[in-house]
Amino acid sequence: MSRRELAGIAAVFLCTVGTVAGILAVESHRRTRQFTAELSARQPDYGNWYPGTLVVPYGQPVRLMLRNIDTVSHGFALPDFKVAVREIKAGEVEVVQFTPDKRGTFPFMCTVWCSPRHLEMRGKLVVE
């Protein structure tokens, strides 16, 4: 096999498998380094907050990645720790930071009228 042929084959692998592997590696490194927890937002009809119950350890700062994977805008509020995001647009990511200094179970909810069942779009934060 000529060197030209080998170079071509290497390029094909780089453009396909290499690209996917590279992107996934960068992303997983970025997430573990920058965030401590992740929450996906969807209308109640299509899955609601995921995970519905978020467990975080007491006293350690939380960097929460809020992903709107829906087709409408959502909002986020966690009143007991005074954190909120007014609007997370569809396909966008917002970040909130707080330190859980209380133990127990606290509600978080959507703050944008996202669907007829908007008021059911809520979840629980458990601080252990």
Place this chain on the structure above:
Amino acid sequence: MTSLALLILLGVVGDRAVPEGAEKSQLIEVHARRFAYEPNIIRVQQGQSVQLRLISEDVRHGLYLDGYALRTQASPGQEGTLKFVADRTGRFPFRCSVTCGEFHPYMIGYLVVEPNWTFYGGLSLVGLLGLGSLVTVFRGGGPPQDKLFGLIPLGWRFELTRFRPIRALFKSRWFPLVPVLVNLFIFTIIIMAALVGGFGAGNYNFGIMIVWILWWVLLMMFMVPVIGRLWCMVCPFPLFGDWLQRGKLVDVGRQKSWGLNKRLPNWMRNLWPLVLLFWVATWFSGFFTVRPMATFILLGVVIVAAVVVSLIYGKRAFCLSFCPVSGFQGLYANFSACEVRVKDPEICKKHTPKTCVVGNDQGYGCPWMELPFDLNRNTYCGLCLECFKTCPHDNMAFNVRPFGADLLAERKRTDDLYHRRSTDEAFKGLTMIGIMFAFFLAMQGPSGQIKDMVRGKTLGGYLAFIGEAGVTDFLVIPGLFLLAAAVSRLVSGAGGVRLKDVFVNFSYCLVPVGLAIWAAFSLGIIFPNGSYLLHILSDPFAWGWDLFGTAHIPWTPVLTGAVPYLQAAVVLLGMAFALDYGFKFARITYPTLQQARRGWVPICLFLVALHMFFIWLFVA
């Protein structure tokens, strides 16, 4: 309270009694629900001051008014208002500015400020163009047969490959492989983003936006009309099939595929399979263009099919008879301003064996199963450039030429053998008109009912959409055209001419027409929605990346006030080409000038009526 009631009352009865400049404004309530406004068409008089209340009935919606560049928002229980003086006349789409669901980019209504001079002007110009054509045809002998618009000789060519670096590039085995590899990389990201995007919003997905905004618009507005099958040259999808067939990726391997290497049956060697496949693909347009997962499935099916077909049949059978977007590219490539042709036919006559067909150690025999030494039309030339590599005499040329030169090309033996240049190309041209109409209604029209049908809200509505599209594309539009052709044959007095020939020959008028209306449609996509591209380039997977610092640029419609004028101009340009070539087709179809003149009248009137309809569609 009474004054408010009076205002509402005046608004309802159309408030024409109030003199201009009065403070009394017309109050209009617009109800928004996914994915339509009610009323969806608002008519006001020029100079009227308008107060618009936006009331949302389900989720948060917005309203952006093209041309006036105004916007407001409303949530259930929270109204939005806009106050403005309708001083600009014309039709102005207003569109949702808050992502409200998968069909959000298509949530549109129209504000028509009367008198709509753009519409009247467009209609007059269409009428004038038609009249001009008839006058030139009947005063003189019509436009000269060998010149475009009586000015540019159709035989004019400028050879780009006369420049040494370009010929060296075309002869290199790395070209067009390198652009193919670049596209392979881009499409890897597209497919990955479409999978990651899942059922999320299409307007914030890299896959959807690159394929259906950037690629589609580039294809319809630049690649096909100017260069022809440029996309086929750089398309990454046949790469794996080629590799498997040849055993080599860059170097020259086997000329004969080690797959089953079957021969495509003759009845498939024309555009009919592609006419039907593209039409079937458009059934799913309400999913592909808004749902990342649907685009993922579509691209996945194309990739797998390309490999499977290449293992069953020889060469580029997939591109020739299975790729849904190959058909219109092939037909419309005949209009393009570029071509691959032989320089000196005498050299080819003496040259045996024909290395451009059988291949040699420099390259493969034509993968598109053409006879490059005898090429005279672009339909089936995929611009893969293998013939530049296999020709030992450097006798292949890449030429720039006048638009539409191939529309008058002579028939060849292969055309008759494979039933090409017959009803296949006629129906490709005709169905593309109906498909554009359906796309326009679903994506840029004001009817929420049609959108619900296209997105498959109910199965019955969805089946009705497919049925109606089928009737329009294959019966109504071809039927009307057949009627025009029959009348043309009748009034021409040329009894010996077959109706099928009249129908097929004049159908090539629809090539520039189709290109123009698709370009006009594309303008209505790229100007309002092009700004999404900046967002998705920075954050391709919706993971919160910001590669180029443009991730937080909000949706910004650009120059939407100019879009109707541009659309009308493009439609008129297409009509000018159709009229100029149309009479040339008449001369080819009918034996004498008299018969051609008489036979041209019904076709010309058909084109005038068709373009008045397009002007209405785009600006009224």
